[in-house]
Amino acid sequence: MKINQLSKLTKVISKTIRYYEDIGLLPKAARNSNGYREYGSGDVERLIFIRRCRELQIPIDQIKQLIQVQADKTSSCSEVDLLIEQQLEKVRNTIREMLLLETSLHALATSCSNDIISECAILKNLKGQ
Amino acid sequence: MKINQLSKLTKVISKTIRYYEDIGLLPKAARNSNGYREYGSGDVERLIFIRRCRELQIPIDQIKQLIQVQADKTSSCSEVDLLIEQQLEKVRNTIREMLLLETSLHALATSCSNDIISECAILKNLKGQ
DNA sequence: ATAAACCTTACTGTAGGTGTAAGGTCAAGT
DNA sequence: ACTTGACCTTACACCTACAGTAAGGTTTAT
Numbered sequence: 071m072k073i074n075q076l077s078k079l080t081k082v083i084s085k086t087i088r089y090y091e092d093i094g095l096l097p098k099a100a101r102n103s104n105g106y107r108e109y110g111s112g113d114v115e116r117l118i119f120i121r122r123c124r125e126l127q128i129p130i131d132q133i134k135q136l137i138q139v140q141a142d143k144t145s146s147c148s149e150v151d152l153l154i155e156q157q158l159e160k161v162r163n164t165i166r167e168m169l170l171l172e173t174s175l176h177a178l179a180t181s182c183s184n185d186i187i188s189e190c191a192i193l194k195n196l197k198g199q
Numbered sequence: 200m201k202i203n204q205l206s207k208l209t210k211v212i213s214k215t216i217r218y219y220e221d222i223g224l225l226p227k228a229a230r231n232s233n234g235y236r237e238y239g240s241g242d243v244e245r246l247i248f249i250r251r252c253r254e255l256q257i258p259i260d261q262i263k264q265l266i267q268v269q270a271d272k273t274s275s276c277s278e279v280d281l282l283i284e285q286q287l288e289k290v291r292n293t294i295r296e297m298l299l300l301e302t303s304l305h306a307l308a309t310s311c312s313n314d315i316i317s318e319c320a321i322l323k324n325l326k327g328q
Numbered sequence: 329a330t331a332a333a334c335c336t337t338a339c340t341g342t343a344g345g346t347g348t349a350a351g352g353t354c355a356a357g358t
Numbered sequence: 359a360c361t362t363g364a365c366c367t368t369a370c371a372c373c374t375a376c377a378g379t380a381a382g383g384t385t386t387a388t
Contacts, residue, residue, distance in 0.1 A: 074365070084366090089345060104353060106366055115326060122325045126304055130344070140322055147311055147319045154321055158304040165297045168290055175255055175287040182276055190276045192283055193269055196251045197244060203334065213335085218376060233384060235335055259375070 073099075076109045080117040087117065095120060095130055095137075128157055202228075205238045209246040216246065224249065224259055224266075257286050 073084045082090075090096040091107075096116065099107035116137070123133045132153055139145050182191035202213045211219075219225040220236075225245065228236035245266070252262045261282055268274045311320035 072366075083346090085347090086345065088367090093344090104366080106353085119326050122327075124344090126307070127300060136322070136325075139316065143316065145316050147314050147316055147321070150316075150319055150321050151308070151311065154304060154308045158301065158308055161297055161301050161304060165294065165301060168294045168297060171256060172287065172290050172294060175283060175290060178255070179280070179283045179287055182280065185275050185277070187268065187272065187274050187276055187279075190279055192276070192279050193265070196265075197248050198251075201335075212377090214378090215376065217336090222375090233335080235384085253375090 071109050073107050073109070076113060076117065079114050080121055082117055082121050090117075090120065093130065095134060126157065127161065128153075132157070200238050202236050202238070205242060205246065208243050209250055211246055211250050219246075219249065222259065224263060255286065256290065257282075261286070 071079075073087055076082075077084045077087060080087075087096065091099060096113070099109060099113075102108045119137075120133055123136065124130075128136075136150065136153060139149050178192055178195055181195055184190055187193070200208075202216055205211075206213045206216060209216075216225065217236075220228060225242070228238060228242075231237045248266075249262055252265065253259075257265075265279065265282060268278050307321055307324055310324055313319055316322070
């Protein structure tokens, strides 16, 4: 199949598929006589795997690792476990930071009941400290 | 004062200060005879304002707007309110997304009690759908 | 005198793509 | 036969918000 077909099956746009090939996340695609990329069902599976990982915000370098681990039959699940666990920790950290941010912004948003710009409490708060 | 002094007072590194000048977030700095940038107390205040905004993840373009609004004595607070409100909404959306992410990752992390890579439930889950 | 600490510009790289230009190919319709 | 439109190709620029590095000039302290 051609790139657009792969794109439809995986919900990854062609542009991004070529990009993934460029950076080595996908192997170099086979080409047919006119130079178009040619894909098979293995590519569909691999790309869906990648898309699912990206949806979970797993960085591309770590996806590369996950793919390598899968290819190596002798490796154990513990590497996979660790990677997912780390990703989970990162997400939880982000959530904590975002909640602090939300508190600050909310306090800021409700601080000004004025209408005169020179007296605006929001701007004053932003200047302070 | 010179750039390093400004940096210490505002907790913004010199590199970033020059960058802000490049992109027009800070006005072109005055120069003294040797070509070094020369700053005054107004610059301290302005840069602290910018830092506080960045800590709240307000994008640089919106900080530019906030600075313009402040300079214009005829403008009302409503623009400021709106901007902060939008930022708050963005942060809340990110939190919502992150919480969904956390759920997915947690489910994934606890799905595999296996140790054989070819049977790893995590990898299977990532391939599916 | 010299070394450390500071200043300058300019260019490159980061993550994960998206946008755009300029062109080749292919199938269908007129 | 010709054209139109949909598809394919590469290559380069752009996005955010900086950080790193090179290569060089200046100032300050010892």
